[in-house]
Amino acid sequence: MKNVKIKSTRVLLAVIYIPVAFVLAFAPVKTNKPNALSSEELLEEVNSSVQFISPDDVADRIIKQDPFLQLIDVRTPEEFEKFSLPGAINIPLAQLLSDEYAYILNQSDYINVYYSNGTVFASQAWLLTRMKGYENNYVLMGGLNYWAETIMNPEAPSSTSPNEEVAKYNFRKGASQVLGGGATENDSAATSILAAPKPPIKKNTQRKRVQGGC
Amino acid sequence: MGPLIVYENITQNTNLFFAFLIGIGFGFVLEASGFSSSRKLAGQFYGYDTTVIKVFFTAAITAGIGLLIFGLFGWIDLDLIYINPYYKWSTIVGGMIMGAGFILGGFCPGTSFTGVAIGKIDAMIFVGGLLLGILIFTEGYPIFEGLYMAAYKGTPRVSSMMGISDGLFLLGLVIVAFGMFYVAEWAEKKFPLKEGSK
Amino acid sequence: MSEQSIPEFRKTSYFNPYVGGVLLGLVLLAAFYISGRGLGASGAVKSAVVAGVETIAPSHAENTKFYSDYADAHPNGPLKSWLVFEMLGVLIGGFISGAIHGRLKLQVEHSPKITSRKRLIFALAGGILFGIGSQLGRGCTSGSALSGMAVLSMGGFISMIFIFGTAYALAYFVRKLWI
Known part of the structure; x- marks a missing residue:
């Protein structure tokens, strides 16, 4: 009989599906999201200060036009307009976690350097993105204030200083000229270079959810 | 890794070609299961033929x-x-309107196309109605817009809204589905279609 | 038609519904695996409507927000869409199955208690309602309810509950159409 056949198919399906669903119900869930860090892991990183990158290192990379350096200004757009580092892009802290910036912050090809006037906002930005498991993000040590002191207007070392100090001063002096600091004070307003974010490298293209629906 | 369109960089045209193949499978299974017959489809609402519920939930x-x-x-x-x-x-409102359309028209959009494919004139008229209904919506969009855009809740899964894992929710769904199949088979015996009896 | 005639759909043999369901589920799974999306139907009809309006009344289409938004979202034109190609496949797949099982026949299927004319009027009314409802509900039985349920989406379940719930609630009042 046809109806008997239909019924036995149902029983057969139930015998297969229910145990399979039972296993799935208690199987571990797998995700490919970046691994979020626990508070303890974060504390350890904060304590070891791995998030900082020195202004000299950044200046060196800017001058050498390191293609993998991505400066990210986390201050407000108004402040960014007034002054910003060469090649920097503006992602205000308030918009840090919006989806449109995720592909810039969650990547494995560039060295992202957050900066603000001091280090408070940049450090907050670092902490927020690090918590989500994003890597390759750093904080400019001392922020723009320290940048101005060290790179733009370096203090001449005394004549008794060790050679490394003198070398550092010479580098900073050179850097300040290239980067438009130092004696030419009135130049500082003109250095606001608006840059586009670096294009994502092909293999790391941001994968987007498929669009569907009727 | 899937979806292939995202991970394997298949081209847009290849994707459309796959859509065509998937459509052939979709249409074949619908027709072969009896979805091209409005009387068979409507049977689920009166208990005399619950094929749709079985196929749909399976x-x-x-x-x-x-x-x-x-x-x-x-x-x-x-x-x-x-x-x-x-x-x-x-x-909710769209679902209610569709429900009314289902019981009056005897088809839903997908099944009506399989009806058209095998020559059902009522299915062709139904598709004509679909075109007209959608035109009413697109032309009258400003009227519907408020309702259409109201109370957006994102793209939640029921499981996450209930705070349980997808697997656990699916297990519940599977058990409920087999319970429904049991009831459906019982209903077919209880409410047979008595043709011609006035 | 004689008193105890067997309805047309009972004379022909269909797949075992559970076998049909498993096959349909596998087709749906293939759609997700390959294209990352579920099945659908009403979206293809919408593409046809938009294409029709753009052809017949191009200036109207350009000046109406709905159509211009749709054109912006579909830069390749309304007809070069996944659902349109899928639905062309559905017509062919349905035809193949109908041919194999000997069901190709030009006819109006209706209960012996109503006339063809009445059946066609209600088919038209049902189509119009389904057209409006599927747009408002962002998908029909296949696009929203079936595909949505497979991914356990809230929208899919709410759609399913209200489509079937309303149809069951109204079934008694229009029973003369079917039984």
């Missing part, structure tokens, strides 16, 4: 289980598949 739990297995083995990235957005009121 398909949903099969695909649901398949997706979770694929996800578990890393064959598909479940974060990237399309999940329909949930706009509370338009979903």
Whole structure:
């Protein structure tokens, strides 16, 4: 009989599906999201200060036009307009976690350097993105204030200083000229270079959810 | 890894070609299961033929289980598949209007196309009605817009809204589905179609 | 038609519904695996409507927000869409199955208690309602309810509950159409 056949198919399906669903119900869930860090892991990183990158290192990379350096200004757009580092892009802290910036912050090809006037906002930005498991993000040590002191207007070392100090001063002096600091004070307003974010490298293209629906 | 369109860089045209093949499978299975007959479809609402409920829910739990297995083995990235957005009121009101259309017209859009394919004139008229209904919506969009955009809730899964795992929710769904199948088979015996009896 | 005639759909043999369901589920799974999306139907009809309006009344289409938004979202034109190609496949797949099982026949299927004319009027009314409802609900039985349930989406379940719930609630009042 046809109806008997239909019924036995149902029983057969139930015998297969229910145990399979039972296993799935208690199987571990797998995700490919970046691994979020626990508070303890974060504390350890904060304590070891791995998030900082020195202004000299950044200046060196800017001058050498390191293609993998991505400066990210986390201050407000108004402040960014007034002054910003060469090649920097503006992602205000308030918009840090919006989806449109995720592909810039969650990547494995560039060295992202957050900066603000001091280090408070940049450090907050670092902490927020690090918590989500994003890597390759750093904080400019001392922020723009320290940048101005060290790179733009370096203090001449005394004549008794060790050679490394003198070398550092010479580098900073050179850097300040290239980067438009130092004696030419009135130049500082003109250095606001608006840059586009670096294009994502092909293999790391941001994968987007498929669009569907009727 | 799937979805192939995202991970394997298949071209747009290849994707459309696959859409065509998938459509052939879809149309074949619908027709072969009896969805090209409005009287068979309507049977589910009177109990005399519950094929639709059986096919519909078996398909949903099969695909649901398949997706979770694929996800578990890393064959598909479940974060990237399309999940329909949930706009509370338009979903409810739209569903009610569709329900009324279903019981009056005897088809739903997908099944009406299989009816058209085998020469059902009522299915062709139904498709004509669909065109007209959609034209009413697109022309009258400003009237519907408020309701259409109201109460957007994102693209939630029921499981996450209930705070349980996808697998656990699916297990519940599978058990409910088999319970429904049991009732459906019982209903077919209880409410047979008595043709011609006045 | 004689008193105890067997309805047309009972004379022909269909797949075992559970076998059909498993096959349909596998087709749906393939759609997700390959294209990352579920099945659908009403979206293809919408593409046809938009294409029709753009052809017949191009200036109207350009000046109406709905059509211009749709054109912006579909830069390749309304007809070069996944659902349109899928639905062309459905017509062919349905035809193949109908041919194999000997069901190709030009006819109006209706209950012996109503006339063809009445059946066609209600088919038109049902189509119009389904057209409006599927747009408002962002998908029909296949696009929203079936595909949505497979991914356990809230929208899919709410759609399913209200489509079937309303149809069951109204079934008694229009029973003369079917039984």
